Amino acid sequence: MDEREPLSPDMFDPACPSSVAPFRIADKWGGLVILCLQDGPRRFSELRIPLPRVAPKVLTETLRALERDGFITRTAYAENPPRVEYQLTPLGRTLLPAISACREWAADNFDALLAARDRYDGVPGAEAAA
Amino acid sequence: MDEREPLSPDMFDPACPSSVAPFRIADKWGGLVILCLQDGPRRFSELRIPLPRVAPKVLTETLRALERDGFITRTAYAENPPRVEYQLTPLGRTLLPAISACREWAADNFDALLAARDRYDGVPGAEAAA
DNA sequence: CAGTATCCTCAGCGATACTG
DNA sequence: CAGTATCGCTGAGGATACTG
Numbered sequence A, B: 001m002d003e004r005e006p007l008s009p010d011m012f013d014p015a016c017p018s019s020v021a022p023f024r025i026a027d028k029w030g031g032l033v034i035l036c037l038q039d040g041p042r043r044f045s046e047l048r049i050p051l052p053r054v055a056p057k058v059l060t061e062t063l064r065a066l067e068r069d070g071f072i073t074r075t076a077y078a079e080n081p082p083r084v085e086y087q088l089t090p091l092g093r094t095l096l097p098a099i100s101a102c103r104e105w106a107a108d109n110f111d112a113l114l115a116a117r118d119r120y121d122g123v124p125g126a127e128a129a130a
Numbered sequence C: 001c002a003g004t005a006t007c008c009t010c011a012g013c014g015a016t017a018c019t020g
Numbered sequence D: 001c002a003g004t005a006t007c008g009c010t011g012a013g014g015a016t017a018c019t020g
Helices: A030-036 A045-049 A057-067 A094-119 B030-036 B044-048 B056-068 B097-119
Strands: A023-025 A070-075 A083-089 B021-024 B072-077 B082-089
Touching: A023 A030, A030 A045, A030 A057, A030 A094, A045 A057, A045 A083, A045 B021, A057 A070, A057 B082, A057 B097, A094 B056, A094 B097, B021 B030, B021 B097, B030 B044, B030 B097, B044 B056, B044 B082, B056 B072
Parallel strands: none
Antiparallel strands: A023 B021, A070 A083, B072 B082
């Protein structure tokens, strides 16, 4: 019934941590969570797949903060085992264009940033690529 | 000779701290510094005008980080008293569209964020504005 | 499954004072 | 003018273990 793709462990490149990017959306992981939700609701454990290095406590904090800001809703179903779904609100969706602009910047200019950083740090051979 | 407007102390609203916005560009003040530089080079003390609450140490750190990432250049003139100018690089200018997207989001949706936050926090009367 | 509960660390940020 | 030098704090983030 659910034809959406499962979230991949490779969805975000671990070698390319968001901490290097000059943009941060919400808190450290907020932007990535929003991207995970853009195709429809997801469960807590689903979100852990593409974000394996985020401790459950931190993921909970991230989700609560996004909920507080009105970007996502949390729906708990009274079942056993329990099921909880997180889903973007219309307000949350308004973030997507700006997030896209940030991602587009990164796609176009991330290498230049890294090169500049190497040059500044005096990494050998960094001068070659002006 | 310099026809550019001086930077105003009111350039950034102190009642609307960037810490509330879901976007952060570079470090806490990086995005604002970039905006200050978009019309041309500025001196250290010029930048302090619109950012009076940023300690000089912090402004220096911000500028060094932006320089390291290749977003700005620092030019010191051997004069007395000393003069130093900071200026956006072409790479730094590539950030402007994405920053604009973030600002546009804020202009359109900031009130809704604040309202959602009040509702979540149970602020009296926040329910009225759905 | 979907989280809590505890404990901990550290870097980002700030205040104040001083200087070539 | 354009910064350094110190000191200090807080809170975001993380590691690990446990639970209804």
